[in-house]
Structure formats: structure tokens, C-alpha cells
Amino acid sequence: MPGATLVNPHDLEEFAEEIKRALGMASSSKKATIQDMRAYLEVNNVYKWVKELLFPLAHPNATITDCELPQYSASQYPEAHSPSLRYSQGFPPLP
DSSP, X not given: OTTOOOOOTTOXXXXXXXXXXXXXXXXXXXXXXXXXXXXXXXXXXXHHXXXXXXXXXXXXXXXXXXXXOOOOOGGGOGGGSOGGGOSXXXXXXXX
């Protein structure tokens, strides 16, 4: 995912350094990174994954355009999220 920090969870020193770096980021950088990741997740969601990965496995002779899955947006289905995520934009506001 764009903006995500990649860390080897078995390398404790690297893990600690990345946490320290993330905690030291400027608020504006944190906010921009979170906004970018949220925008990515709005498009790259479970429906897209099913359409691109699982549908072709279940229907090997079909084309990807034969898959009639809904275009999902988190803001369309607030009841599908925990109470803390029930906001009109699909995600809680940034601090």
C-alpha cells in the first residue's frame, strides 16, 4: 500500500527505529500519508479483490466484465463498519 512502512517483524531494532521514525513525523506528513492510504483503500477493497482474484478462479471461462459486483465505497455502507467508523466519509476524521 502506498505510504505504508515496510518492516521485518523479526528485526527488532529495525522495527523500533521505524516506530520511532513514524512517531517523529510531522503532523502534516502523517495526515497526508493517512489520506493517501484511505484513498487507496476506497478503491482497492474486498470487492475489487473478489472481482480480480476469486471470480476468475470460480468462473475460468468468464471475462472480468462478466463479474457483476457492486462498486463499494465505505461511505455507502456505514453499518458495515464499527461504530467508531460511522462517518459520512467512511473514515473517522483525522486529528
